[in-house]
Amino acid sequence: MSRDGKPVLVAGGGWAGLSAAVHLAARGVPVHLVEAARQLGGRARRVRLGELAVDNGQHLLIGAYHATLDLLEQIGVPGEALLRTPLQLDVLAGPRHALQLRAPHLPAPFHLLLALWRARGLTRHDRRRALAFGRFLQGRRGELADDDSVAELLRAQGQTPATVRLLWEPLCLATLNTPLARASARVFARVLYDALFRARRDSDLLFARRDLGALLPDPAMAFIEHHGGRITLGRRVTGLRIARNRLQAVEMDGETIDAPRAILAVSPEQCLALCRHHAPLSALADGLARLDSQPICTVYLQYPQATRLPRPAIGMVGGLCQWLFDRRHAGQAGLMAAVISAEGPHMAMDNAELGEAVGAEIARAHPHWPAPHAVRVIREKRATFACVRGSDTLRPASATPVRGLYLAGDFTATGYPATLEGAVRSGRVAARHILENLQEDTP
Numbered sequence: 039m040s041r042d043g044k045p046v047l048v049a050g051g052g053w054a055g056l057s058a059a060v061h062l063a064a065r066g067v068p069v070h071l072v073e074a075a076r077q078l079g080g081r082a083r084r085v086r087l088g089e090l091a092v093d094n095g096q097h098l099l100i101g102a103y104h105a106t107l108d109l110l111e112q113i114g115v116p117g118e119a120l121l122r123t124p125l126q127l128d129v130l131a132g133p134r135h136a137l138q139l140r141a142p143h144l145p146a147p148f149h150l151l152l153a154l155w156r157a158r159g160l161t162r163h164d165r166r167r168a169l170a171f172g173r174f175l176q177g178r179r180g181e182l183a184d185d186d187s188v189a190e191l192l193r194a195q196g197q198t199p200a201t202v203r204l205l206w207e208p209l210c211l212a213t214l215n216t217p218l219a220r221a222s223a224r225v226f227a228r229v230l231y232d233a234l235f236r237a238r239r240d241s242d243l244l245f246a247r248r249d250l251g252a253l254l255p256d257p258a259m260a261f262i263e264h265h266g267g268r269i270t271l272g273r274r275v276t277g278l279r280i281a282r283n284r285l286q287a288v289e290m291d292g293e294t295i296d297a298p299r300a301i302l303a304v305s306p307e308q309c310l311a312l313c314r315h316h317a318p319l320s321a322l323a324d325g326l327a328r329l330d331s332q333p334i335c336t337v338y339l340q341y342p343q344a345t346r347l348p349r350p351a352i353g354m355v356g357g358l359c360q361w362l363f364d365r366r367h368a369g370q371a372g373l374m375a376a377v378i379s380a381e382g383p384h385m386a387m388d389n390a391e392l393g394e395a396v397g398a399e400i401a402r403a404h405p406h407w408p409a410p411h412a413v414r415v416i417r418e419k420r421a422t423f424a425c426v427r428g429s430d431t432l433r434p435a436s437a438t439p440v441r442g443l444y445l446a447g448d449f450t451a452t453g454y455p456a457t458l459e460g461a462v463r464s465g466r467v468a469a470r471h472i473l474e475n476l477q478e479d480t481p
């Protein structure tokens with residue numbers, strides 16, 4: 039506990055801010071979390087779709103999300119809240135099964151190497167090249183000296199058009215949300231290595247059995263309040279008061295609140311707006327101003343309840359839709375979520391056109407399905423920062439040059455792309471800084 043007893047102000051109630059607040063509250067540090075929206079969760083929040091509670095965008099977690107899984111356990115979320123399946127990839131091109139990859143029950147990385155070797159839909163040459171790439175990543179432990187684009191990396195590693203189209207491009211879009219030609223090879227290599235080469239369970243796919251709001255924000259809120267923390271919804275942090283390189287206070291819609299310690303866990307755009315006018319934060323703001331963003335569209339399609347996919351999710355190539363999720367596992371039989379990551383021609387379509395185009399692609403892939411009776415498109419224009427080559431150099435560290443002020447969020451220098459895991463880790467890092475500097479940061 040600090041000498042002044044003032045709560046740590048956490049601005050932003052996305053997964054980063056919640057992670058920070060839980061971490062602090064669990065250690066007896068008073069926290070006050072302020073969220074601009076009327077609900078918690080940020081980009082991974084609950085959205086109402088008629089009677090149904092769905093997600094702001096369909097999300098997938100993987101076994102390598104250790105910080106997220108630890109956090110869920112800490113706030114009392116039972117393991118059954120996530121459906122865990124071993125790594126399995128099924129990719130359709132129209133109605134045709136273009137790729138089928140199954141990881142056998144072997145220790146990493148053999149589960150992956152054997153999965154690649156047995157992959158159906160790839161020629162012997164394709165599989166040899168994919169295995170060679172796997173060995174390259176393993177030899178470097180996922181750390182690359184140069185940051186080329188993923189397209190250049192795959193070319194240099196002799197990846198065939200089939201492996202690029204059916205495997206690496208879908209994985210790059212799903213993890214970095216950035217087109218191959220611009221995506222950072224360094225981050226891609228790190229993500230592949232961490233997910234696929236360390237431990238078999240890290241590559242498991244985890245599907246939420248409840249909406250995202252019920253998965254983390256609701257129980258995190260209960261945990262924070264139970265541990266004496268305070269949560270204010272519907273109020274925005276509008277400014278920072280800094281003097282002699284020390285945080286003094288934050289402003290909230292005209293009100294000034296004494297706050298010698300704060301964590302900004304807001305979006306990169308909001309972080310830039312709050313930091314840009316303060317000289318000690320100008321270098322950090324310059325980097326943020328150059329950080330670009332990428333969209334994600336989720337199209338929810340309601341079919342009759344009996345409609346189902348053979349797996350919780352399948353890949354699709356050759357059209358707009360990249361992944362199709364069956365929400366049956368979340369108790370929503372017949373509801374499908376089609377995901378389109380990153381920029382593309384679909385961003386020029388209006389919602390009705392996009393919904394129709396995606397519905398038509400699904401009908402080609404599943405000719406026996408009836409037409410959906412409801413379609414809803416959710417677009418997040420700034421879903422994630424663009425994880426392009428060199429973007430790591432633009433991402434700010436958690437500790438800032440201003441005493442008492444720390445940053446959290448998926449865009450901070452986590453080394454990972456914009457993911458739930460990056461957000462949760464960043465919150466934990468910021469909370470640890472607060473704990474380490476509790477006395478020094480007290481004016």
Ligand SMILES: Cc1cc2nc3c(=O)[nH]c(=O)nc-3n(C[C@H](O)[C@H](O)[C@H](O)COP(=O)(O)OP(=O)(O)OC[C@H]3O[C@@H](n4cnc5c(N)ncnc54)[C@H](O)[C@@H]3O)c2cc1C
Binds near residue numbers: 274303446
């Ligand atoms: C459609 C979509 C699909 C995705 N799919 C996946 C996936 O499958 N797997 C995965 O791991 N990740 C996925 N992501 C990424 C993941 O959702 C994000 O990385 C993560 O939610 C970011 O959390 P955050 O807390 O860093 O930021 P945010 O969620 O943006 O939280 C910031 C919060 O701050 C609040 N705020 C902003 N300004 C202020 C202010 N001035 N004062 C107070 N509060 C403020 C905002 O309202 C928001 O709640 C996806 C993202 C989207 C949009």
